[in-house]
Amino acid sequence: VADEAFADFVQTHGADLLRVAYLLCRDGARAEDLVQDALIKMLRRWRSVGGADHPNAYARRVIVNEYLGWRRLRASDELVTDAIDLPASDQFDSIVERDAVWRLIGALAPRARAVLVLRYYERLTDREIANLLGCAEPTVRSIAARAFTALRSHPALATVPEEA
Amino acid sequence: MERLETIVREVLEAHAADAPPADRLLEAVDGRRPRRQWSAAVAAAVVVLGIAVGVVTLRGPARHDPTVRERPFASHERLVSYHGISVDVPVRLKTTTTTCSLLRNVVVTLDNGSVMCPGPGRSRDKKPVGTVVWLSALDSGNAFAQLATDSTEIDDGYAVRRGYGRTTMNFDDVVPAGAVVIPELGLVVGVSAPTRPQIDAVLDSIHPTPIDQVGCVSDVDTLTPSGNAKASVLVPGRPTSVVRCDYESRPRAGGVRWLIDSHAFDEAMAQRAARIINGVAFAAPDSRWQLYGATLYVFAYADGTKRTVTVSGIAGPGQTMATDGIHVAVDTGHRLFDLLPWR
Numbered sequence: 001v002a003d004e005a006f007a008d009f010v011q012t013h014g015a016d017l018l019r020v021a022y023l024l025c026r027d028g029a030r031a032e033d034l035v036q037d038a039l040i041k042m043l044r045r046w047r048s049v050g051g052a053d054h055p056n057a058y059a060r061r062v063i064v065n066e067y068l069g070w071r072r073l074r075a076s077d078e079l080v081t082d083a084i085d086l087p088a089s090d091q092f093d094s095i096v097e098r099d100a101v102w103r104l105i106g107a108l109a110p111r112a113r114a115v116l117v118l119r120y121y122e123r124l125t126d127r128e129i130a131n132l133l134g135c136a137e138p139t140v141r142s143i144a145a146r147a148f149t150a151l152r153s154h155p156a157l158a159t160v161p162e163e164a
Numbered sequence: 165m166e167r168l169e170t171i172v173r174e175v176l177e178a179h180a181a182d183a184p185p186a187d188r189l190l191e192a193v194d195g196r197r198p199r200r201q202w203s204a205a206v207a208a209a210v211v212v213l214g215i216a217v218g219v220v221t222l223r224g225p226a227r228h229d230p231t232v233r234e235r236p237f238a239s240h241e242r243l244v245s246y247h248g249i250s251v252d253v254p255v256r257l258k259t260t261t262t263t264c265s266l267l268r269n270v271v272v273t274l275d276n277g278s279v280m281c282p283g284p285g286r287s288r289d290k291k292p293v294g295t296v297v298w299l300s301a302l303d304s305g306n307a308f309a310q311l312a313t314d315s316t317e318i319d320d321g322y323a324v325r326r327g328y329g330r331t332t333m334n335f336d337d338v339v340p341a342g343a344v345v346i347p348e349l350g351l352v353v354g355v356s357a358p359t360r361p362q363i364d365a366v367l368d369s370i371h372p373t374p375i376d377q378v379g380c381v382s383d384v385d386t387l388t389p390s391g392n393a394k395a396s397v398l399v400p401g402r403p404t405s406v407v408r409c410d411y412e413s414r415p416r417a418g419g420v421r422w423l424i425d426s427h428a429f430d431e432a433m434a435q436r437a438a439r440i441i442n443g444v445a446f447a448a449p450d451s452r453w454q455l456y457g458a459t460l461y462v463f464a465y466a467d468g469t470k471r472t473v474t475v476s477g478i479a480g481p482g483q484t485m486a487t488d489g490i491h492v493a494v495d496t497g498h499r500l501f502d503l504l505p506w507r
Contacts, residue, residue: 007190014186022183023176032184032192039193099477101168101175120169121176151168 006046010039013056017063023117024067026106038062060122061132068110097157104151112147115140182496245373246299247422248349248382252369295357297366301350301422308343308354318370322346326367328360342367378428379462380409385419387411387458390472391490398473398488399438403463406434408504411458421458429504434463437503441473441486444493444500453478455485461503475500 017038021031038059042049049058105113111133118124118132119140126144130137151157244251302309312325325345341356342363355366374382392400407428411421429437441461455476463471475486484500486493493500 010186010190010193014189015183018186018189019180019183023180028182028184032189035189036193039189043193098171098175098178101171102179103477105172105175116172117176120173121180148166148168151172157168 006043009042009055013059014039016056017059020060020117020122021063021067023121024064024110024114034063034066037066057132064114064118064132068114100154100157101151104154104157105147108147108150112143112150115143116147119144244297244299245376245380245382245426246424247301247351248372248374249299249346249351249353249370250373250376251297251299251353251366251371295355295362295366298352298354300352300354302345302347302352308341309345309352311341311354312343312345312352318344318346318372322348322372324370328363344370346370376423376426378407378409378426380407380423380426380460382423383420384411384423385415385421387421387460387474388472389460389474389487389489390470391488392471393490395488395491397442398486398491398493399441399463399471401465403434403438403471404431404466405429405464406437406504407462407464409460409462411460427504433504437461438463440499440503441493444486444495446491447494449487449492453485475503 014035017035018031021034021038022028025031025034041062042055042059049055105116108116114133115129118129119126124132126137126140129140133140298308300308311329312327314326316324316326318324325347326343328340328342330340339356340358340360340363341354342360343352343354344367345352353367353370355363357363357366376382391398405428408426409423410425412424415421455478459475461473461475463473465471471488473486473488475484477484478494484495486495486500
């Protein structure tokens with residue numbers, strides 16, 4: 001029964017978890033590793049986790065923590081992005097703008113990247129993110145604000161207006 | 165919600181579609197799930213014993229791996245080259261290269277080593293400002309050029325203008341500033357620092373370098389890789405070093421691109437870069453690609469030969485392309501873009 005419930009969980013949420021993992025680590029193979037590791041951990045504790053209200057939240061927490069732990073091991077690889085030029089047409093600008101955002105998010109510190117993914121892709125509240133990361137809510141806001149400062153400092157994004 | 169927040173959300177949602185499919189996920193987990201077996205327990209015990217023996221063996225005389233966590237060619241950090249000139253920056257400064265929207269084609273160095281590209285009229289970094297060096301094009305209309313009013317010369321007879329003043333550019337506080345304009349090269353070197361001697365230390369160090377200290381040419385009109393049709397990979401063999409030459413993304417009038425940054429890496433880093441490049445699969449070039457970014461990686465070998473690979477971004481899908489002029493490899497991830505550390 002436990003295996004069936006677990007299989008149902010994977011069938012239902014596996015794709016979502018893979019997408020979050022991919023946005024965090026930006027590598028398909030690593031995303032698969034992250035999710036598989038998380039699911040194996042869940043399986044070991046399925047009796048307690050499976051009965052929880054939100055096993056998906058537990059899986060997400062494991063994935064984020066695994067990702068942050070993995071990135072800590074590779075901290076020396078954190079990089080500053082290089083310049084991206086601004087070609088002429090509006091349409092091309094828009095493409096480059098989005099390209100720049102994707103690259104710059106990839107160059108953010110791991111926690112900052114996690115905050116953006118959880119806030120803007122997973123649409124979690126800052127409180128939920130704080131709970132997941134084990135930090136205070138103002139810390140989440142601060143990390144997000146610094147991330148946006150970093151994004152805005154890039155030439156390709158400096159001209160993006162403040163308001164939508 | 166700010167527009168940038170909206171863009172971030174849209175970009176994340178778009179790229180989430182690139183995640184691997186989940187159809188074999190359960191099978192993969194099932195294959196990896198732990199199963200209690202005596203053979204596995206014995207194997208684990210052997211591994212643990214092996215690690216313990218290894219740890220004991222490795223302890224003793226301290227070992228130093230020169231490739232671990234050391235920044236390559238640290239001595240070159242003092243010399244920053246930019247389109248045919250080089251300047252010394254104080255050795256205590258970290259250097260960071262970027263291109264700012266306010267002043268196109270700028271190299272910024274700051275005491276805390278951070279990039280500083282604030283928008284006009286506001287400060288994005290409240291930290292105390294130390295020495296900052298801007299290397300920029302004369303046509304970018306920056307305020308430093310207006311300070312340079314006195315005619316003089318630098319090495320090799322370049323006629324330049326030089327001057328001093330104070331600037332609030334990008335800072336909340338008014339700070340001493342100085343500038344040298346080199347009309348023949350279309351360049352401005354602006355410096356702000358707490359004192360005049362600190363400004364002069366940088367301005368006095370300006371000297372022409374048509375080929376910079378690591379071998380990058382100051383400007384190019386074509387980015388010419390050097391391929392070999394018979395090679396099965398972009399970087400064959402074991403390179404002994406690699407130089408990265410970063411040129412402007414967009415060519416200037418006449419199709420010339422200026423050198424905006426350069427860096428040399430040692431053998432370990434060269435081989436790391438080669439492994440990453442060679443690990444990216446070849447793809448057929450697409451005429452619809454719009455490329456941006458222009459970085460040359462020049463690999464050198466013990467026999468004196470060289471191999472040059474060009475790396476560019478492909479606008480739209482967020483991919484990066486590497487080519488030796490014959491083969492094309494396309495990276496859908498971040499490997500080529502993050503090939504080697506920036507400053």
